[in-house]
Amino acid sequence: RGGGDAGGSTKIVMAISTLNNPFFVELRDGAQAAAKKAGVQLNIVDAQNDSATQANQLATAAAGATKAVIVNPVDSDAAASAVKALTKADIPVVAVDRTVNGAALTSLVASDNVAGGRQAADELARSMGEKGSVIALQGVSGTSASRDRGAGFAEGMKAYPNITVVAKQTANFDRAAALDVTTNLMQAHPEVTGLFAENDEMALGAVQALGARAGTVVMVVGFDGTADGLAAIKKGTLVATIAQQPAELGKLAVELAVKAIKGTKVDKTVPVEVVSVTKTNVGDFAK
Amino acid sequence: MSTTTQPATRRGFDYKKFLANNGALVGLVVLCIALFIATPDFLTGQNLLNIGIQVSTVAVLAFGMTFVIVAGGIDLSVGAVAALSAMVSSWLFVGAGLPGWLALAGGLVAGLLAGVVNGLANAYGKLPSFIATLAMLSVARGLTLVISDGRPIKTPAEVSFLGGNLGPVPMPIVVLLVAALVASFLLNRTVIGRSMYAVGGNAEAARLSGLPVKRILVTVFALAGLFAALAGLLLAGRLDSAQPQAAAGYELDAIAAVVIGGASLSGGLGKISGTFVGALVLVVIRNGLNLLNVTSFWQQVVIGLVIALAVGVDVLRRKTRSS
Amino acid sequence: MSTTTQPATRRGFDYKKFLANNGALVGLVVLCIALFIATPDFLTGQNLLNIGIQVSTVAVLAFGMTFVIVAGGIDLSVGAVAALSAMVSSWLFVGAGLPGWLALAGGLVAGLLAGVVNGLANAYGKLPSFIATLAMLSVARGLTLVISDGRPIKTPAEVSFLGGNLGPVPMPIVVLLVAALVASFLLNRTVIGRSMYAVGGNAEAARLSGLPVKRILVTVFALAGLFAALAGLLLAGRLDSAQPQAAAGYELDAIAAVVIGGASLSGGLGKISGTFVGALVLVVIRNGLNLLNVTSFWQQVVIGLVIALAVGVDVLRRKTRSS
Amino acid sequence: MSQQPLVTLQNVGKTFGPVTVIKDVTVSVYAGKVQVLLGENGAGKSTLIKMMAGVYQPDAGRIVVDGKTVTLPTTRAAEELGIATIHQELNLVPTLSIAENVMLGRMPTRHGMVDRSALRNRARAALSLIGLDIDVDTLVGELGIARQQLVEIAKALSINARILILDEPTAALTRHETESLFAVMADLRSRGVGMLFISHHLDEIAEVGDTVTVLRDGEFIAEVPASTPEDELVKLMVGRSIEDQYPRNTGGAPQPAAPQPAETQSAEILSVEHLSSSGRFTDISFTVRAGEVLGIAGLVGAGRTELIRAIAGADHYDSGTVTVRGRALPRGNIQAAIKAGIGHVPEDRKGQGLVTSASVNDNLGYATLASTARLGLVDFAGQRSRAQAVATKLRIRMHTIDQPVGALSGGNQQKAVFGRWIIAASTVLLLDEPTRGVDVGAKVEIYELMNAITAAGGAIVMVSSELPEILGMSDRILVMRDGRLAGELTAAEATQDAVMTLAARDVDEKN
């Protein structure tokens, strides 16, 4: 096992947390393009956001003739034991988008969610003139993405004493839920002039709820830089989004995995820029 | 003698009967009073409109579910079928280039077909409705992802209109009320509607009385699919886009609304008005907790307790009344 | 004369009866043969062990669910209770500093208590089990988040042991088998187990025969809670951490396993062996589709179809047998 | 009688919501005596005994056991005082075995486990008491209604009670099983067990009873010795005398006095040819003419129910044809059968006849729901007036027509099933035990309805295990045995003995 050439029969399994989200779809697309270019077989499995399903999938991968595994953990802690089993079997593991805590990885390609949360706080504060009331929409409770972005945002907000976060509620990373929750929160807090959503889907739901107030009275900042999110920035309804580069993440992950199979040494961490996208630079990202 | 007393009770409003027939209404009223006391934001015209809009999706789904539960089945696929229908409609518009109104109709047909498949699998294929519709949940969600490649697709203007306004009145509320009237009419006034109660109450007795039990079951699931499609289009209209993950898990909300509304999962019981109240209970709880800004972790705890209480009040009321 | 024929049929293995009693077994076997032909990776020792490990959580949840469904109820809270129990256990260890084995016991007690509350609400509070356990689903999930503050917590070594190995044998498989034996024993051999069939099959008859229906119902839900806790600890052990979102949505899988296994949601029917087969069907489908590298969107479509087929095979078999 | 009663219901009363069902009734059970309760359907007999059985609590009066006032909050409490009950409606768990049903609530255990061999043995012993020889591991749901009734009886007998309540235990039994039951009762009586017995078969009263308490509309009317002549009992019970219990002129041919319809008197309406269904019945052929009542007799399990169901379209069959007025009916198609004029009253009213959660009005209307609708809309006003009319005609005793049919007394439920086909104007009635649990007065009403239907040119096939009814109402009698026709008798040549001989020939050999 190990070594081997990177011919058409080389099988890499990519375990993705969920494909029910455009972000990961783009990540997958980037990975598939890179795999095609490298001439390797890329098997994609989707855990539908369930850690245990993912553990099952990783175990199944280890049983097949898999040469390397790329994992996008549902949860960074929960993936550890399955990843350990893979490394024990000498299968290189590259983590993408989220890290794996407590297991040695061949490499990690990720953007920093905590830093992203801080950047979001800065963008929102700037657009609000560094004063006013803010609503924060949280992702699915208990997910690391929500935790890290929330923590980063809270940390970033400390720099702006004239801004208060008046309400924090979950909208489950979901556009429809964000629409209802934002509507309700605006009812209770009509004075609000800023809103941070932990992903673009929720930000777009909030924009829908705010109607004409989006981008004029209430400034909305999202996270991800999805196609819909970037379009909303062009339109002016979204002030900013913290763009990750999912396709780039996917591409790098495959390239690293192929290198690892060949036995080439790879960097332990490969950071991918998180960029604050606003009207001024949205042109560079538009797809 | 007894004939003279009959009309007497008829003349006045028979509030006892009304209460007895409208399950969780008392729970809903108590809930509203509590929220009215707790926050001034609750009883405002705008917030009531918001509640009306927010209840529309779940209520429309739950109306369709009422047919199924009355007939003694269950439909786990309504959320997924709602998403599929909206996605089909958006794809017909964006992908296949059909005119918007045809795309809208196509979405409704997709839901209807999914429902028919459920019904055939249950009535003729003899699959328990739980299994047939669980399978459909998976298939419909999968197809939605296949069609959309996991990305949201823009809705045609005709669908967005469903999520917009008709003059000062939000369209979702209009659609909701029309759907309620149609559902209630179907269930109460038509042969097929009344037959659903018989099938749910005792399928064998219904069959031996000559009711076409299988056809009724297919109709029941077809209606659930059609209402799910409408709910899906409503939701997509409000979001201006069909989402691959739209309405995920809404089936539990829909079933809960029907059960809170006084139906029994063993069939033969249920009313559209009850279901409407049940859906309102769920939505008002969430609206209220948002207004009160209960932190999201505790919110789930409180939602659970309030659901139990709202239904509990009803149980208690029936008990004291009967003894 | 008739006495001499009796033992004759008894002597040989009554495979007809075995098949008749083991619902989806035929479906499972067909499924396995198909996978064996389709991919060499399926029938390997390692993969079979994997399947054993992977089925453990759902099967243990489903064993608990079997009690509830046999007794005519439903338990939507098992997934949330599994997560809560694991979280309580981890918190007792990390937060309260209890020794690992006490923390493990504490987790089990937490599940048991949640189940008792479900049972009390259903039997004495007269809430339909659907509503009582839906409320518990929300409350338990909320409490899990509150306790953990939304973060995973490390499990004590005693819990991790449940997810590890006992010599060459994976512990989840050991736990699974023990749980199956205990559940089967309870349901088949004890008075309370047999009484569950009576309560689910005809509650009025059970009551008139002097069975303590309410106490039986409380026991049923308590057992479901306890088995859910075990499943939660097993899962946490495998992941080395208690996850706030663990086992989300598993209630549907558990119910599906029980129903695929031949139980009816109207109560009075169900067997642990059937449930085990039902859980295997679900897990083998997923395992197989992963091995075959069916793309994930289509995978959901195929899962749905295969569930319908696996149960359909059983329905067909019964039909041909009876005619 | 200075002897102290085992149990007395003293001046008890019971109301359900606004309805008073029992008013100030006193009844006692003595050791070694059989106390009979007599009354029309809905008179309150079952309600009364349920107070003794721990099912209902009286709203007035008291319960005295062995001279001490007691409360019976549960059935278990009653059982602990030695009171066992055979309820009118079957209370069995279809998904459990016969053995488990017999021992339900009292399963023998060893080391905390169900002791299966003891369970089977005790169940077998209980079944043998009433001569039921059947594998105790069979699921109860697989049994016909008569066998279920026997299981229910065995269950109560196995309790070894001092006081045994029997609420219409013979309603679903043929004479054969009834006799075994009476033998058991005689034995129990000789051992000092006190019994409370309910039956609508008046001939059984003198046979097993000692004293009779007559109820009417929930009130105590009289207590008379069981030897009281039947017509006197009837008068006490219904408040008037009934001239003829079987008001059919069974001189052989249909009543010539009846107005004849256009079709000739001898026109064949229903004809069944070579009907076979494997495992159920074999090669059955017969015809029924306009104006005729054809009785089908046989022992339990002879396949009569299956035959009727096949004709009605409720089940598929393997070969043969069913023809109504010259038109062959498609197999297994109930709607086609109904359209051809067939109305089917199944033997199990609770399981197959009624939607118990739905109203009397709805239940009466199911067969005509579609045919009376306009544009798919229910004809509510018409339905209500039709239902009201037929309820009045059949004298269905109810609080209102909107009350759930499940809350009616057993006999009145039976009338509701019947009424559905009256509304549907069915001309070929297939009746399976049509008067099971129906009181004498109501029976006569049902018979008169049958007469009216045949007089109007209709035809009736009646399966019944009550020989007097078969003999009294049939123009012609078919006897079935083991799924085959064992013989045919005209009304003139039919006697109890003649029928039983045909029905039981080799069954007796087996036993």
Ligand SMILES: Nc1ncnc2c1ncn2[C@@H]1O[C@H](COP(=O)(O)OP(=O)(O)OP(=O)(O)O)[C@@H](O)[C@H]1O
């Ligand atoms: N649970 C109930 N709720 C309302 N009314 C009831 C209930 N049980 C019985 N009744 C009414 O009480 C009356 C007496 O019923 P009961 O069953 O005691 O009659 P019965 O004498 O046993 O008749 P049958 O010979 O038909 O069995 C009936 O009118 C019936 O409708």
Ligand SMILES: Nc1ncnc2c1ncn2[C@@H]1O[C@H](COP(=O)(O)OP(=O)(O)OP(=O)(O)O)[C@@H](O)[C@H]1O
């Ligand atoms: N000898 C037998 N042993 C066991 N089961 C039998 C036997 N004969 C018939 N059965 C079963 O009993 C049922 C028929 O019982 P049922 O009593 O309904 O028949 P029936 O002729 O209509 O008699 P009745 O109308 O008197 O009840 C069928 O399901 C049949 O399979």
Ligand SMILES: O[C@@H]1[C@H](O)[C@H](O)CO[C@H]1O
């Ligand atoms: O990075 C991804 C995306 O932001 C998605 O919207 C939610 O999950 C996160 O991990």
Ligand SMILES: [Mg+2]
């Ligand atoms: Mg009675």
Ligand SMILES: [Mg+2]
């Ligand atoms: Mg019969």
